[in-house]
Amino acid sequence: MKIGHRAPRPITLAAALASIVLVAGCGRSADVGDQQATTTAIDNSPATGKIQVWAFANEGKALEAIATDFEAANPGTDVVITPVPNEELPRKVDTAVATGNVPDILQPSTALPSLVATGGLASVPADVMDDAQFFPGAVEAGTVNGTRYAVPWYVTVQALFYRTDLAKAAGVKPPAGWGDVRGFADALKARGVDVGYAAPFTPENSWQLLLPLIYQEGGTVLNGKTFTFDTPQVIAAFTTYQKLFTSGAATTAYAPTQPGEAETDVVKGDVGATTSGSFFYGYLRQTAQANKTNPDLIGIAPLPAGSDNNDSYLGGSGLSVFKEAPNPAGAWKFVRYLTQPKVQAKFYSTAGVLPAATAAWQNEPLSTNPALATFREALQSARATPSIVTWIEVRKAMSEYGEQLARGKITPEKAAAQLQQRAATIGIG
Structure with a gap:
């Protein structure tokens, strides 16, 4: 070999x-x-x-x-x-x-x-x-x-990651639904955590949360060859996403840019919880060991649920x-x-x-x-995820609207309508 x-x-x-x-x-x-x-x-x-x-x-x-x-x-x-x-x-x-x-x-x-x-x-x-x-x-x-x-x-697959000892000290359990995230985040912040819940919101990565939110409302992004962003389910998902930020559960003020920064912040307890892919668990454990923190304090919980399910992509x-x-x-x-x-x-x-x-x-x-x-x-x-040639372009468009939603610059209804038009222009390849 x-x-x-x-x-x-x-x-x-x-x-x-x-x-x-x-x-x-x-x-x-x-x-x-x-x-x-x-x-x-x-x-x-x-x-x-x-x-x-x-x-x-x-x-x-x-x-x-x-x-x-x-x-x-x-x-x-x-x-x-x-x-x-x-x-x-x-x-x-x-x-x-x-x-x-x-x-x-x-x-x-x-x-x-x-x-x-x-x-x-x-x-x-x-x-x-x-x-x-x-x-x-x-x-x-x-x-x-x-x-x-x-x-x-x-x-x-996505999950919610958090420090189990901090949650125990705050007297809270991982949120079962997205409406529970603020209470969980606030409880952790009351124990000294800087950011209760870190959510993806940039023009590159907000799709990673928007897509499961759509699935969790019983929605889809593609039906056959037709995009389905302008539906009540997608609007409901966008509303949930925006409320994470407008309620204070998540914040656009936290935007780590350095390699390993997000992992370090969770391990040190500066970030109370975040959602990410399952590979993040290995990164967190490696970072914990490097920082002489017990890696077993890293907790994994299912994604909070929407109105229909708690599916991930x-x-x-x-x-x-x-x-x-x-x-x-x-x-x-x-x-x-x-x-x-x-x-x-x-x-x-x-x-x-x-x-x-x-x-x-x-x-x-x-x-x-x-x-x-x-x-x-x-x-x-x-x-x-949709098996289409243009999926990377489409999800990039989703992320751009996601950032606008997080910053309160667009309503969920307008974001869904505009994304539908943009996706139709991109096509499926």
Whole structure:
């Protein structure tokens, strides 16, 4: 197993508040029939040959030991892992597809619809994955136009993070609904916490809270090919979001910009609570250990609920194989290996990301850590983000209106109407 140069993964505010890495691509409309025809049955014989993998920096590093195990179980294989900095992946993929010099396996993340549109990805052979073995949202996230193009690898889901000792001292429990957030935040501030609840509100990241709020009101953002932002459910979600700020439960005065700042503020107790992706838990524990604070004081609670449910959106990534992969059989066998429960549990221990395969949660340390039960429960109902080429543009527009809502510059009704018009202009690609 060989691995190329690794770029360090920065822990920024965007990383701390995002549940999924942002990458994009562009291209022509996919001919699904052609792509389905490129995949053949994958047998159970040992894999052979060179298998080239492009993965994000953190995941690429974590794959080293697992790839070594795979090579030992499949003599004659040579897994070559190239960790690619997140921001470089779109350009690197575009060049590879244009020149025909592609690797075997790619971690597509949110770029999946765009990569499918280029015609560069093969569909998943039927004998590589069993949908029932994965969280439903993870299967949905790997599907474009009814066809599987990515095998679920790892998942992220949102939750509320807080200091358990501070909440106990304040005599409060995590808020069950969004209307309870102010009381929770005020109680913590009365105990000396500077910011009771930190909510995402910038023109880049407010969508991370707006989207689950929409789901929690029973709403959607897309129905078939039509955007559905101008609905009572979305207006109700926008109203809830704005009230978090106008009530004083959240504030636009707190906007950390330095790497690790958000984690440090929660660990030190300067921020009472925040909502973020499940990966944030690992960052918090690492920061607690570095600051000689007991990491077990970091609490995880479900997202507060809206009027209909407390659903989150599902982030994470799958694994795809290029249509022109040099070793497609070996690639699919490695992908299948990576989704085995024990392998997924080992990947969690190494990379700190949650397994997409449900059976992996029966293995340690996932099965013995009660704090992780909150994530597992949330994953049962977490919904995939819209599988459209333009989703990154649309969610950026959501965030821009989110900031206006947080600052009280627009009403929920006007924000919903204007976002509907803007999304219609952007289209679905």
